[in-house]
Amino acid sequence: DAGVTQSPTHLIKTRGQQVTLRCSPKSGHDTVSWYQQALGQGPQFIFQYYEEEERQRGNFPDRFSGHQFPNYSSELNVNALLLGDSALYLCASSLAGTAEAFFGQGTRLTVV
Amino acid sequence: AQTVTQSQPEMSVQEAETVTLSCTYDTSENNYYLFWYKQPPSRQMILVIRQEAYKQQNATENRFSVNFQKAAKSFSLKISDSQLGDTAMYFCASGGYSGAGSYQLTFGKGTKLSVIP
Numbered sequence: 001d002a003g004v005t006q007s008p009t010h011l012i013k014t015r016g017q018q019v020t021l022r023c024s025p026k027s028g029h030d031t032v033s034w035y036q037q038a039l040g041q042g043p044q045f046i047f048q049y050y051e052e053e054e055r056q057r058g059n060f061p062d063r064f065s066g067h068q069f070p071n072y073s074s075e076l077n078v079n080a081l082l083l084g085d086s087a088l089y090l091c092a093s094s095l096a097g098t099a100e101a102f103f104g105q106g107t108r109l110t111v112v
Numbered sequence: 113a114q115t116v117t118q119s120q121p122e123m124s125v126q127e128a129e130t131v132t133l134s135c136t137y138d139t140s141e142n143n144y145y146l147f148w149y150k151q152p153p154s155r156q157m158i159l160v161i162r163q164e165a166y167k168q169q170n171a172t173e174n175r176f177s178v179n180f181q182k183a184a185k186s187f188s189l190k191i192s193d194s195q196l197g198d199t200a201m202y203f204c205a206s207g208g209y210s211g212a213g214s215y216q217l218t219f220g221k222g223t224k225l226s227v228i229p
Contacts (some may be wrong), residue, residue, distance in 0.1 A: 033216070042116075042203050042219030043157070055214050088155060092217070099145040099207030099215035103157035 002027060004093050004104035012110045013081050021076040021107045025093030031055075032074040033101060034066060035090040043090055049074050050096055078109075086111045114139045114206045118220035125194045126228050132179075133189045133223050135204030145207040145215070146180065148189045151222070152200040160202070163187065191225075199227045 035043035049068035
């Protein structure tokens with residue numbers, strides 16, 4: 001049983017560029033959440049997708065957007081990258097109506 | 113809004129000994145869950161233990177147990193017989209219901225645990 005998988009594992013981008021991160025949820029899960037984890041901090045909630053719609057959103061600007069596909073996989077897009085966007089981006093999947101979330105190994109984004 | 117506070121940035125414990133990590137939280141929700149996650153250097157967040165807020169009985173998972181004090185909004189993690197593989201960052205998280213069947217996790221800043229041989 002495959003767990004949550006994310007790609008790529010590492011990424012280096014230049015300030016002002018755009019980036020797309022990908023996530024495949026754990027088998028049987030239908031809900032995907034994205035978190036940003038800055039160095040030395042706990043993860044912060046970005047948004048959650050269910051039934052291909054953004055259901056909840058944290059305190060992040062509109063430069064952060066996402067998408068969920070019919071197979072429940074998801075993408076996180078960040079436009080106009082800032083140096084402060086450098087972080088570990090974690091994807092978590094869950095079953096709708098439950099709180100328990102399973103995480104992928106994350107994508108380390110470095111903006112230079 | 114939910115907040116989670118972990119007041120111990122770093123802790124260490126001798127192998128085979130017992131250690132307790134502290135966590136306090138604040139929430140206005142009645143329907144919520146509490147979790148401890150472990151994040152080793154490999155970066156993947158691994159669920160250690162969960163507690164449903166409506167259950168009075170403290171959760172236990174092998175060497176890991178919690179002390180859940182609902183009135184005090186306290187949720188500590190006890191690790192017994194510590195092993196070298198327990199070395200990691202530990203995050204306390206609150207899962208609050210945010211409507212339409214959706215839960216959202218709020219994390220503390222973490223406690224770095226080192227198990228010393």
